[in-house]
Amino acid sequence: MSDIVTSEQRGDVLIIRVNNPPVNALGIAVREGVTNALADVGNAKAAVLHCEGRTFFAGADITEFGKPPQSPSLNDMIEALENCPIPVIAAMHGTSLGGGLETALGCDYRIIDRKGRVGFPEIELGIFPGAGGTQRSPRLCGIPESLKMTLDGKPITAARAVEIGLCDEISDGDILENAIAFAETKTEKHVVRDLPVPACDQAELEKVLAAAQKSRRGQIAVENATRAVLASAEMDFDSAMENERKLFMELLNGSQARAMRHMFFAERLSAKVDGLDAQPGSLGLIGVVGSGTMGGGIAMAFANAGFAVRIHDANAEALKAGLEKIRALYLASASKGRISEAEALDRFDRIQPIDSWDGFAACDLIIEAVFERMDVKKAVFAELDAVARPDAIIATNTSYLDVDEIAAGTKDPARVLGMHFFSPANVMRLLEIVRGAKTSGKALVTALDAAKRIRKVPVVSGVCHGFIGNRMLKGYGREAGLCMMEGAAPQDVDKALYDFGMPMGPLAMGDLAGLDIGYDNRRSMVAGEDYEPLASVLQDRLVEMGRKGQKTSAGIYKYEASSRAPIPDPEVDALIENIAQEQGVARRPVSADEIVERCMLALINEGARILEEGIAQRASDIDVVYVNGYGFPRYRGGPMFYADELGLAHVLERTRHYQEKFGPKWWTPAPLLEKLAAENSSFGAWKKG
Incomplete structure (x- = not known):
């Protein structure tokens, strides 16, 4: 014995x-x-x-x-x-x-x-x-x-x-x-x-x-x-x-079990950062700036874990509406039997509104979740920097913006980082934690501790436009848009990727999010350098026609009242044909296999660049981001694991195929992909030196 x-x-x-x-x-x-x-x-x-x-x-x-x-x-x-x-x-x-x-x-x-x-x-x-x-x-x-x-x-x-x-x-x-x-x-x-x-x-x-x-x-x-x-x-x-x-x-x-075992271990590894030797700060009182969808969801995520939360909004009416929405969400959960009504009201009571910045003075962690504009973010951080305790951590929930630029306007950039929640923040598991150039080890480990305590799956990212997830998403959306302009109907593009395992196609997703979001983002970008205009010209025209997606009952698809089901629209099909003719695009049949391959290769190639640049610490971190934040099928293990399953020699050969077909601008293979393919190695085995 x-x-x-x-x-x-x-x-x-x-x-x-x-x-x-x-x-x-x-x-x-x-x-x-x-x-x-x-x-x-x-x-x-x-x-x-x-x-x-x-x-x-x-x-x-x-x-x-x-x-x-x-x-x-x-x-x-x-x-x-x-x-x-x-x-x-x-x-x-x-x-x-x-x-x-x-x-x-x-x-x-x-x-x-x-x-x-x-x-x-x-x-x-x-x-x-x-x-x-x-x-x-x-x-x-x-x-x-x-x-x-x-x-x-x-x-x-x-x-x-x-x-x-x-x-x-x-x-x-x-x-x-x-x-x-x-x-x-x-x-x-x-x-x-x-x-x-x-x-x-x-x-x-x-x-x-x-x-x-x-x-x-x-x-x-x-x-x-x-x-x-x-x-x-x-x-x-x-x-x-x-x-x-x-x-x-x-x-x-089988491959699916291999992929899901990979994700099991990847999610446990993502919270570990090489060389990080610091102790987390205290986490008692949490502050949230902004009471919209993101701010309210972040407040709920912490309240659900037992934290006391203070929430502020410059617009008093918006704050009142945000709190009413939070209360309604809690009571809806109670009505469905997920929690008791007493627990719902208790969680709601943990979220207390404050009417001035001074209310954040006692907070250990303050998360800003306001409009995605640099001038607005900087103004908020100036207010927080003036009232927050010297040892408090200040985080921005930005999806794209430069965390280092935001931090530079504060007295102590070491306590600033990004905490990019995914909507709805009280539901989605992923939390991208963005480590700035001057972010301290204590700030980073405190954010990781917060993620654990609110039951999120954290991934640490370096600073770049869009960080890990949204940076890679650009290429995925580009190829979906190009396949549509080259000859595939919108519903065929979406069906190909839905059948691959994505929760919905990228074009339907654009309608759900609102086509005007991408439209507004592109106004500050350089066409041909920052993005491929042919891939989004249809969406731009639709927005200018007042078709912004589900919120206007028409976007790439049309929608019946009180329904989210996309309906193919002959008017849009005709518009695609006209734009293709204007742009000199000879339309052709585009197979489901080509749609999936191009979208996946775009993800993989950008993922390789992210690894090489040190934006992500390991390939499995990218997989965690895509499975938990973007609906990449868990049974395929994330884009980088999927690439390893295909074999990097094959991935490189197909990337070069599209480079020859469409030119080098968007299809030049990442140097890391070329290196690993030549060594008969894998993304999973790679570690930055």
Whole structure:
């Protein structure tokens, strides 16, 4: 017996204790220790499987990902639980996830702490439970509930787990003592694998499948997981287990699972900055300047995490309207059952309006979220610089502007940085943290700490126009616009990228955001140098016609009242034809493959430049930005991982193909791409020297 797994007998009950901090991951030492303990139960009449610390088994040991399996496997350990001659009770507390829940299902009974949660999160890694989870759970809670947990990936509460039959009893108080008392009442084995699968409610099953196909569009794990769960009622247990293993291995060795594992680790790595050796400042009181969509969302993000927030707007009426909108959003969440009404009002009360700049004097972190104009930003920072404590951090929520220029107008540029939230800020996970030339380590680590505490995924960027995400987006949008002008209908451009996995096409996205935003941005840019005019001439004409997108019910598409569904417009098709003729463009068929390839290569090539310039620290940071901020399909792993999967030699060859076809202006390969392709290397393996 190791220090990780120990056992002792108390009366007639054998207690098997596991202590593998921090989350009792099911590594080889745990599996071996539990299996050995089950082999020698002595004269005990029942056993309790209990984990020390904050949780029951929270899942697999991620350090074993990608390594050859070691015996005993998780399946071996679960079989040992089932074959144990006495009843085994799982004492579940904390989060029993993935293999942890599968382990509990291998026990005869399950008692769960009232605050406990259980689930199968494997779908987030492009797989599904592969140690009998798809076979044992239907026998307890039925096929629809089992499939919902498997495809949804989100944990359920203890109360819900007992309600559907997944667990037997809720524990209030000491989970181990209650499990021992429960075990003393159990004298018979109750092996889950021997239970029949309840009859399936077909309507409920179809509802679950429809929801999964919508939320996990493009993920092949949905089909494989569904086949595995359904097999629980169609095959004998051993055959269904073999089927589960086959379907599981198909996914485990596939590109989607590789991509999603990549994202799992990339999101944990993005908060780590090489050479950063500083301690975060205090984060008690947060200040927000601006009460519009972004300012209100930022205030909510901090209030949701328990922070007190002070919010100010130069326009008193705008502040009043912003607070009313925040309150309405909280009450809407309560009406949908996401939070209680009391919690909604409590969160709202954490956001306090202030009527002067002096109210920010006590704040630890102040985030400016006003209009995207340099003169406006500088005026705000001058006010904040005059009232903020010397140790307070001041951040700008700019999407494009030069953070160093903003910081230069302050007494201490070291405390200034960018915190670029994505809209809606209270929902979107990504936070681009922009490190200025003089930003201190303390300011940076404080921003990273804030991101963690409000449950954002942070990525650190250097200063450039658009930072990581919006800088790369320019090329993506350019190629979409050019494909449209060269011969593809707007809906064909959008469909090609939607089918690739993007949440919506770039042209429909332009209508959603408002075509006037890009129009206004281009007024301060140099055509032909800063942007390709042919790619946006249609949008400019539409704005000048009063067609600004969804807000005017017409943009590239037209929209019916109270609907966001884009409708192709023959008037726009004719306008495209006329513009193409004016510009001397010979229109031709443009395939979906070409649309996707050009848009992806534009992203990848600009990403390579961003890496080489040191704007992003690592390729996976770019992937985190695009998956979490721009809807790049997680199952493709982000643009740089996607490039590595294609092979950089292939990426370079296709980039040169378009360079020959369209000229070098936008298609000159990034030097880093050429270098890595020549070395037969990858973006993932590259590290700036």
